[in-house]
Amino acid sequence: MRPLSFAPLALATLLAFPAFADDTGKKKPSGPRVICAVQSKDGTRAVQGTDLVLEAGETLKDAVAVEGNVIVRKGAVVEDVVAIQGKVIVEAGAEVKGNVVALGGDIRLRKNAHVQGDAVALGGSINADEEATIDGDKVNFSLAFNGKELVRSFLKNALDEESGCTISFDDEGDKT
Template identity: 50%
Template sequence: MRRPFLPTLLLACSLAVPALAAEPAKKPAKAPAKTICVNVKDGSKAVQGTNLVIEPGEKVKDAVAVDGDVIVKKGAVVDNDVAAIRGRVILEPGAKVKGDVVSIGGEVRVPAGAHVDGDVTALGGKLVVDKKEDVSGEQNSLSLVFNGDDLVKEFVGKALDEDAGKCHILDDEDDDDDKDV
């Protein structure tokens, strides 16, 4: 029985939750400094404001990037799920994901020779799967374009811009030691 994708998606979206309740902020005069956070306590990796690259031979539990891409190189294995919020998920031929792959506000690329045991989903971006048999689960893509703007990308972008510069480090074991940095 496959592990549900919901916990990974909730981890990724938790970075944006405080922004959903706030009033829209004015755009800053200059771009905020990039914030990078990594949590590898349980074998998972999560970053914000940069790309996450899973190198050949590396094995991780979950891979999550906010405002960056997740790139799974040839020979790398992700035991559970891969998620990119306002970024792309790019698998190289020979990469393996044993769970689901999702991108919100970006595209998902699964070239021939890469393999996903679960579902692949692109919300607000393209889904590119070279060979359908390389994805064991469902393939889903949704993009809502109005006047040339993708509404999914706009929604995610506004939610994350409100919380820019703050990174939430989460520990699934105990909510008492979660903190903002």
């Protein structure tokens, strides 16, 4: 079994890092929300605030979505997949050569989907059709307190803060 790669998790943490910044008491900006997407030269794609869909024929090293889902379609190949406050859906005939991680979301593996590494869902569940395969470990952990799932609550609160992926407007309506 291959050890869990922390590169996708580290990238996702960097994207979410502004959420942990000190609160200066400023009001959150109103207005449109900007969706961020990053494509690196090494084959990593990361998005925030939207779904990341890997289409047939695409090959990526890592796929990361913060506040969005990662959907791996039939014919797509990816090394590792991470969704933070979102779901990972591996469709029939899709292949993940490494690990699938969902923090605050679920993992859904359709019939004939294949994960060569581990499937880890913290604050969610792993749902695999009968003919889906996971070569590594299956780990899911959820902890609820007073009806609230703690991992999901933590991630929601952390990601509700301002991030570098917003457009803010001052009182006069000018874009900054």
